[in-house]
Amino acid sequence: MSISERQKEERALRKERILSGALTVFKTKGLDGATMDEIAAESGFGKATLYYYFPSKEDVFCGILDRGWTQLWESLEEDIHSDTGPRETFINILIKIAKKAQQNRNEYEFMFNAPKAISNIDDSDQDWKSYQHQLYAILKGLLDDGISQGQFPKLDSDLMFKAIGGLFVGLIFMGEKNKDITGGDIEKLLNQLITDPNQP
Amino acid sequence: MSISERQKEERALRKERILSGALTVFKTKGLDGATMDEIAAESGFGKATLYYYFPSKEDVFCGILDRGWTQLWESLEEDIHSDTGPRETFINILIKIAKKAQQNRNEYEFMFNAPKAISNIDDSDQDWKSYQHQLYAILKGLLDDGISQGQFPKLDSDLMFKAIGGLFVGLIFMGEKNKDITGGDIEKLLNQLITDPNQP
DNA sequence: TTAATATTCGACTATTGAGTCGAAATTTAG
DNA sequence: CTAAATTTCGACTCAATAGTCGAATATTAA
Missing domain, CATH: 1.10.10.60 (Homeodomain-like)
Structure with a gap:
């Protein structure tokens, strides 16, 4: 029983x-x-x-992150394992994250911003951190591949990753306005700003 | 006496x-x-x-912001009033901020990130806030002008502002590494990522 | 029904940290 | 030198809050 x-x-x-x-x-x-x-x-x-x-306030806090990152990771798996090229996969993933972030803005704002505000004893033994790292590693890998295949501008991929990461976070979370950015907007922006050298 | x-x-x-x-x-x-x-x-x-x-902890806090934003504003005035075109002025300002941010990373990280973490009774009667707003207004204006003069991709300037703002913050502050980004790197990135339609 | 188990909770404790107090030390000015 | 003004500070107060306790209530299984 x-x-x-x-x-x-x-x-x-x-x-x-x-x-x-x-x-x-x-x-x-x-x-x-x-x-x-x-x-x-x-x-x-x-x-x-x-x-x-x-057991503690911190566990409540981490509970939110765990739930969010786990769900996000799971919802992205199909895209990650699709066999489209790196550039397309990369952009698809970003668009998907953007859409989810708009539907659950509070949660995603928390997921992306809250961790910075901690300096606790969490020697990366948190579940959510591994999901986060995995996702970042995937994106970084796609970027690397895309660059070497000439689908992105030839730039240091670390720098590019920072830039796109920041751009993305800014796009979704900056500004008080809640005028919803459409998936189309994001797609357009990504394509406009991250020029594809093959498409003149 | x-x-x-x-x-x-x-x-x-x-x-x-x-x-x-x-x-x-x-x-x-x-x-x-x-x-x-x-x-x-x-x-x-x-x-x-x-x-x-x-008089209080909050005043210490605001003291840091006041000092930072005032100094930044003053150091930018010459660029702001220069008679270069909007695109060039815009990029010059970003590069200058980036350089200053690298020299005083802690201070600038604080200036750019700390304010989000407040929800106090500061009904915008803080000095630093006005400098911040002025700077943002200037940049936004330059962006608007640049777009209407065809120096930037034709995109909603609000969106573009968010994107570039995020990109910039990401570039300077994301990642633990302190491998210094050179002014050249930033210039290259801005020029690569924010394509100038007039320069094919 | 009844005993074990699971769930709920308000009141209590213990700590922490912002801000105060009054007195001491130092500096200035005449 | 002396008195006023300025600067310094450790010890204290007091409110806020994370976490605990023990008892009460509800649910389950036999």
Whole structure:
């Protein structure tokens, strides 16, 4: 008579609920401004209950990142393993991330910005970090291949990666306005700004 | 027998010392992680002395931003008022900022990233904010002009501004490596990535 | 029904850190 | 030299908040 499947699911659902509440509070109050009391109130539990599901505030925090990066990674796998050329794959992935980021802006803003604001004892033994690194490695690889195949301007790929990464983050997250950027906009921008030397 | 000129200067110097110490602590501990005790220790004063020079922690914080944005603004004025075309002026300014950012990386990282981490009662009555806005307005204007003169790709200038802003920040601040990007690199990247339709 | 198990929670504790206080040391000016 | 003004500071207060405790409630399984 161990825990039933349904019990597991409900527990997971409650965890989700807490993570959502936490995200809301983090968004409005910032990482340190958010208190466990507020998160508890927002998610509809007593504070002590939070600690029944998560051992610490930091674990709530990492829970959000884990969920986000895992989901993102999974949703990208088909694109990653497609057999289109590096340039197309690269751009497809960026567009897909952009779309997901627009649908869940708070979550993605958190995923992309929050980690910088930590200096804790997380010697990269966090799940989300491995997903993040894998994704970055894939993108870097596509960029390298694309450059060597002449599909991108011939530039140092590290530099290019930084530039595109920054460009991308700026595009999605900069500015208060929520005038939605369409997938088309992003595609156009990427194609305009990252010129393909083969297409004159 | 009011305060002498020398006294004023020394006081300003002590303030500088405190700001530098604060910057060091902010860099290692983060905005909220940094304590006034640490800042005091780092800058070589007792804590109470800090409060003799700055009324609150937030004022220390804003002091750094004020100093940074004011200096940056002043150092850019000649470029802003030069009579080169919009594209060239635009790129010159970016290159200049990049160079300054490399010389004072901590300060500039703080200037560009820290403000996001605040949600306080600073209804834009801060000096630094006005300098920041002015600078952004100038850049936006140059971009608009450049686009209408056909010196940039024909794209929505808001979008373009976000993209270039992000690209720039990514280029300077992303990645842990401190392999210095040369001014030449940046110029090359800007010219490669932001293609000039007139130069085929 | 009943006992074990799982879940919930408000009140409490313990720590941390911003800002204050009043007194001491130093500098200035006459 | 002396008194006023300036500068310095360690010790203290006080509020905020992460995390704990033990008891209460709800659910499950037999």
